[in-house]
Amino acid sequence: MASLLPLTSKPSIKPCSISRIILMSASTITITVLLCSFKMPMAFMFYPQTPMIQLNNLLVSNFQVSNSNSAATWLANLTIYNPNIALEVQxxxxxxxxxxxxxxxLSLTSMDNFKLGFRERKDVYVKFVTTGNEGDxxxxxxxxxxxxxxxxxQGRVSFRMRFNAMTTYEIGWLGWRTRPVIMNPYSIDLDVVRYGRRGTASTIIGDSPMDGSLLMMVTD
Known part of the structure; x- marks a missing residue:
C-alpha cells in the first residue's frame, strides 16, 4: 500500500511582513508629500522678483522754460530693494x-552698476542736468x-521719472546665473501743485503715497 504524502498548505503571510509593507508604503507617501511640499517653497524662493524702487525725496533747481528750450537740475534720492530671499541681483x-x-x-542720465544681496536695500542719488543745449x-x-x-x-505741472535696467539674478552659493532680462520701465508720477514766484527749487511735502505719486511745492 503506497504511503500518502503529507498534505501541505500554502505558506501564510506573516503579520510582520504585512506591517513592513504598510510601513514602507506609508514612508513612500510621506517622502512624496515632503518632496512636493519642499518643491513649492523652493520654486517660490528661486522665482525672480523685480527690484523695488522708492523715491524718498527730489530737489529741482533752476527750472526754466523758454520758447526754444527748457533747463533744470534734478537731484533724486532713491531706495532700491531686492525682495528676493534666495537670489542676488546685479x-x-x-x-x-x-x-x-x-x-x-526732458532729461536723461545713467547710473553706476551695482549688486544687491538677499533682501538688501541700497540708497542711491540720481542727478539730471540739462540746459537745453546738450547733444546727449x-x-x-x-x-x-x-x-x-x-x-x-496755472500752478500745476506733471512729471514722471522712469528707470530701465539690465537685471541678472544669481544664486550666490551655487554660482549659477539666470539669463539677463530687461526690467519693465518703472515710473513714478510727480505732481507740482504750487509754484513760488521764480520757481527755482522744490521740496517734497509729506510722505510718498503707496501709488507712487508725490506732491511737491516749488519755492523761491
Missing amino acids: MDQIEASILYKHDNA QPIVEYPLLRVIEKDRR
Missing part, C-alpha cells in the same frame, strides 16, 4: 529719465514747451 545699464506727463523726455539730452520741441509754460502759469 543691475547693469541703468538709465533714468525725467518725462513730462507721460512720454515726453532730449530735444524739447516748441509745442511741448508751450504746454509746459501754460501748465506752469
